[in-house]
Amino acid sequence: MFLKDVWQVAAFAKEVGREILPRTLAGEAVILYRTSAGAPVVMLDACPHRFLPLSMGKLSGDVVQCGYHGLCFDHRGDCVKIPGQDRIPSTAKVTVFPVVERYGFIWVWLGDATKADESKVPDFHWMTNPEWAVSEGYHHIDAHYQLINDNLLDLSHETFVHPHTIGNHAVAESPLTVSEGEGTVIAHRDILNCEPPPFYVQAAGFSTRIDRWHTTIFTPPGFLVIKNGSVPAGMPKEEARAKGIARERRVLNLITPETETSSHYFWGIARGYDIENVGLTDYIRSEVARTFDEDKLVLEAQQRKLGDHKITHFPITLRADAGAVRGRRLIESMLRGVSATAAE
Known part of the structure; x- marks a missing residue:
């Protein structure tokens, strides 16, 4: 059992760029990347369709595309495209975690997102x-x-x-x-x-x-x-x-x-x-x-x-x-x- 309602280091800031970086943090498999604007993203490493790790897909523009059936997810975790159909189910979402870039690190909050207070990031x-x-x-x-x-x-x-x-x-x-x-x-x-x-x-x-x-x-x-x-x-x-x-x-x-x-x-x-x-x-x-x-x-x-x-x-x-x-x-x-x- 791990503490989740705390800020933890996911990576050095310099590690995270425009390629998908898979990592396991406190038992959670996640991916890290930056949007084209440079904002860091930490997202659960699992497509909600058939649970292929999204780390086996690719970052295309500002969306992560699943490597199995091509579902695309934006930086909020919302599915924005499903090849072959127009309707996107409301359940087609991937968990995205609160994140802060500070002191040369990417910090992530793996617990209740409503409790994530940036002022609580440890001082380094x-x-x-x-x-x-x-x-x-x-x-x-x-x-x-x-x-x-x-x-x-x-x-x-x-x-x-x-x-x-x-x-x-x-x-x-x-x-x-x-x-x-x-x-x-x-x-x-x-x-x-x-x-x-x-x-x-x-x-x-x-x-x-x-x-x-x-x-x-x-x-x-x-x-x-x-x-x-x-x-x-x-x-x-x-x-x-x-x-x-x-x-x-x-x-x-x-x-x-x-x-x-x-x-x-x-x-x-x-x-x-x-x-x-x-x-x-x-x-x-x-x-x-x-x-x-x-x-x-x-x-x-x-x-x-x-x-x-x-x-x-x-x-x-x-x-x-x-x-x-x-x-x-x-x-x-x-x-x-x-x-x-x-x-x-």
Whole structure:
């Protein structure tokens, strides 16, 4: 079961053009395309006549033509042509979902269209803010989306999964504090007087001991903003900022469920320093992709081992799981609300 009455990322905006793009989002098979005026469309991938996927058809002008019997549907989902007959049944419609283009993404509302409020699109302004340089990417992960949430709410795994990029022993040994906001879970860790991991040497320019921090802000179903940064060990953050030697980033994670065992993982690394350095932007993209490749291996192995077991079937809970546990509880509470509403 997935949350549907929420905005979720369907694609990077640059992915969607004048060709049909099929994608499965939270269990719904859809197609994405742009009209000739450039407006994005997200439509159910099924012709209502004989249920051939519309992705097997073609985009002709501003209509999608089914590849089976040629029925044509406009951007509102209305059938506008049926070869061989003039009368168009009132039931000849395809569901079209509310959509917003913002922050370099196409956002879709897969639930009750009357509840779709554009002001509720999660804030990822860093992706398009000229004061930040962004390295972005995408991973398809064969794992339930909540396993990815768990991964990002407990960054102690950096020590063991990412020792060649962002991790070292100090991460797992540093205490975690967890709090909750309005519809959010916040997990914070200070990592003080530690050796800079390899990524921090190359991407941030540190060669001596540093103070690190990361604050993960989780909003269901799969949005996690990690505010991370580093300064020379012992130096107050404000002093380092004033001197221009603080190295602060936003790790932007946007996870959309695909199926019960697979997910779309859109990500961006926004940095507030040396923003004109294209070589650094490319380096960060490459190293972060390598880091997330390591996560992908772990997450997919987890999913294979879980098999048909529920993703809550974990016999041991550790202190470091506090953020992940609260994140799951928040999602469970929202899903219970959906079930209660459906039962009324």
